[in-house]
Amino acid sequence: MAYIGLEGVKAKELNGPMVNSMTAMLNALVGNFVAGSAGDKGSICAWLDDEGNYRASFCQWMSEKSAFIGTKSELKKWLKEWFPQQY
Numbered sequence: 001m002a003y004i005g006l007e008g009v010k011a012k013e014l015n016g017p018m019v020n021s022m023t024a025m026l027n028a029l030v031g032n033f034v035a036g037s038a039g040d041k042g043s044i045c046a047w048l049d050d051e052g053n054y055r056a057s058f059c060q061w062m063s064e065k066s067a068f069i070g071t072k073s074e075l076k077k078w079l080k081e082w083f084p085q086q087y
Helices: 022-031 072-082
Strands: 002-004 013-015 034-039 042-048 054-060 063-070
Touching: 022 034, 022 042, 022 072, 042 072, 054 072, 063 072
Parallel strands: none
Antiparallel strands: 002 013, 034 042, 042 054, 054 063
16 A cells, blocks of 8 residues: 655655554564554554654544654554554
């Protein structure tokens, strides 16, 4: 999937997988620079920026509800709260 206009990334477009679990998202970031997921309650995108920071955004109804910038361990804690539930 193509991700366009990510903050902190000079490239206009990055390609990465859609995943269905928090663990899969963290694992996908090892081999890719971006990964996304969506569920009944919203969507999430996580990526590595050009400076090596982990970033993420949770959106619901086309509006960003929470954003994150930090380390991988901090991202894991943030994902536990914001990762969309899969039904």
